[in-house]
Amino acid sequence: MGLHSFELALERMVDTVFTRSSRTTLRPVELGRRMLRDIDDHRSVDVQGRRIVPNVFAFHLSPRDHAGLADIDQALRHELCEAAREYARDEGYFFVGPVSVSIDVNNELKPGRFGISSQFREVALAAPAPPAVQAPPVAANPEPEVMWAAAAPVVAPEAPPVAAPITAVAATAFAVEQQESPSVLTRGTIVMPSGERIPVTDEAIRFGRLPDCTVTLNDPNVSRYHAEVRPGVNISIVDLGSTNGTKVNGLTITGEVPLNNGDIISMGTTHLRFEAA
Numbered sequence: 001m002g003l004h005s006f007e008l009a010l011e012r013m014v015d016t017v018f019t020r021s022s023r024t025t026l027r028p029v030e031l032g033r034r035m036l037r038d039i040d041d042h043r044s045v046d047v048q049g050r051r052i053v054p055n056v057f058a059f060h061l062s063p064r065d066h067a068g069l070a071d072i073d074q075a076l077r078h079e080l081c082e083a084a085r086e087y088a089r090d091e092g093y094f095f096v097g098p099v100s101v102s103i104d105v106n107n108e109l110k111p112g113r114f115g116i117s118s119q120f121r122e123v124a125l126a127a128p129a130p131p132a133v134q135a136p137p138v139a140a141n142p143e144p145e146v147m148w149a150a151a152a153p154v155v156a157p158e159a160p161p162v163a164a165p166i167t168a169v170a171a172t173a174f175a176v177e178q179q180e181s182p183s184v185l186t187r188g189t190i191v192m193p194s195g196e197r198i199p200v201t202d203e204a205i206r207f208g209r210l211p212d213c214t215v216t217l218n219d220p221n222v223s224r225y226h227a228e229v230r231p232g233v234n235i236s237i238v239d240l241g242s243t244n245g246t247k248v249n250g251l252t253i254t255g256e257v258p259l260n261n262g263d264i265i266s267m268g269t270t271h272l273r274f275e276a277a
Contacts (some may be wrong), residue, residue, distance in 0.1 A: 018250060025112045026065040028076050032083050035059075035101075038118050040085065053088060054118035055095040060106040062113050069103070071250055075264045075271040077101045078193060096122045188235050188259070190215075193271040200277075205229040207267060208240070221268025234258040235276070237265060244268055 038052045048054050057080070061069070069076060080101045088095060097120075106115065188200040198205065198215060205214045208225040217226070223242035230236050238256040239246040246253050247266040259265075261276035 002251060009150060019188050026068070026114060028069065031059055031076075031116075031276070032080060034114075034116055035080060035084060035118075038116055039087060039093065040091075042118055044120075046094075050094045051118065052094060052096055053093045054120055055084075055097050055099045056119050056121045057084070057099075057101045058117045059103045059114055060116070061102070061103060062109040062111045064106050064111045065114065066103065066105045072105060072264075074193075074269065075266070075273075076254065077103060079264075098196070106122075108207050165208060170220065185276050189275045190229065190265075190277070191275060193270060193272070200229060200231065200235055200274075202231050204231065206240075217267065217270050219268040219270045222270060224239060226267050227265075229259070229274075230256070234276075242267070 019219040035057055038057070043051050043053045057161060081099045084099050084101075085095075087093075100121075109115065154240075179202065186199040190198040190200060190205065192215075206225065206228045207213060207215050207217055207222070208227075209217060209219070209222050210224045213225065221244050223240070223244070225240045227237055227239050227246040230238060235255045236258045237248065237253065238248065238254055248257055248259070248263050250264070250266070259274045259276075261274070263274045265272040265274060
C-alpha cells in the first residue's frame with residue numbers, strides 16, 4: 001500500500017541521515033503515517049458519488065526537527081506526495097486537484113512534536129479569452145506585400161539527424177518510445193521530480209546541464225556533465241567529476257555505486273528516484 005512503499009523508499013535515505021546527525025528525533029515515516037490517517041479522517045463524497053479526499057497537506061515542525069530534515073526536504077516532500085497518490089489508488093479515493101506537501105516551522109512546537117493541516121484545493125481554471133475583434137478591411141497596398149515577401153522564412157539545408165537530448169519536455173516522449181519498442185528491454189526506471197519516468201535500458205544515461213546529455217537538468221547546481229547511470233550486471237551510477245558531487249540516499253558517492261530499488265539520487269537540488277524493473 002501507500003505507506004509500505006513510502007517506508008521502503010525512505011528506509012535507506014533516512015537511515016543515512018540519522019546515522020550522521022542527531023539534530024532531530026522525529027522520523028519521517030511518522031509524517032507519512034499521520035498524513036494517510038488524515039486522508040481517511042477527512043474523506044467526503046461529492047455530487048457524483050465519488051469519495052474525495054484532501055490534496056494539499058502542510059506539516060508544522062519544531063525548529064530543531066525542521067533543521068534536522070533539511071538535507072532531505074525536497075526528496076521527503078516528493079515521497080509524501082507519491083505515498084498519498086498510491087494510497088488513494090488503493091482505497092478508491094479521488095483528489096480534486098494536484099497533490100502538494102509543504103513542511104513549515106512552528107516555533108511553539110517542541111522537538112518530536114508536529115502538526116498537520118489538510119485541505120481540498122481545486123485546480124483554478126483560466127477564464128476564457130474574449131472573442132477576437134475582426135479588423136476592418138484595408139485597401140491593397142503594394143508596400144506591405146513587399147515587406148511580407150521579405151519576411152518570408154528561408155528554408156535552411158537539411159542537417160544530418162542528431163539524437164536529441166532529453167529535457168523535461170522530451171523525457172516523456174523518450175519514455176514512451178522506449179516502452180513501445182519491442183527490441184528494448186527496460187531494466188529499471190528513473191522517476192523525475194515532475195513524475196516523468198525515464199526507462200533504463202542497455203545504454204548509459206548521462207545527466208547534466210548541456211543539451212547533448214541524455215537527460216538535461218535545468219538546475220544551476222548541476223554540472224555540465226554531472227553523472228551517468230550505467231547498465232551492467234547491476235545498474236549503477238557514477239559521478240562525472242561534478243562540482244557539487246552526486247548523492248545516493250544522502251551520501252556523496254565515490255566511484256561507481258550500484259543502485260537498489262527505491263534509492264534517492266541527488267544532483268544539485270534535483271532529486272530522482274530509481275525503481276528496479
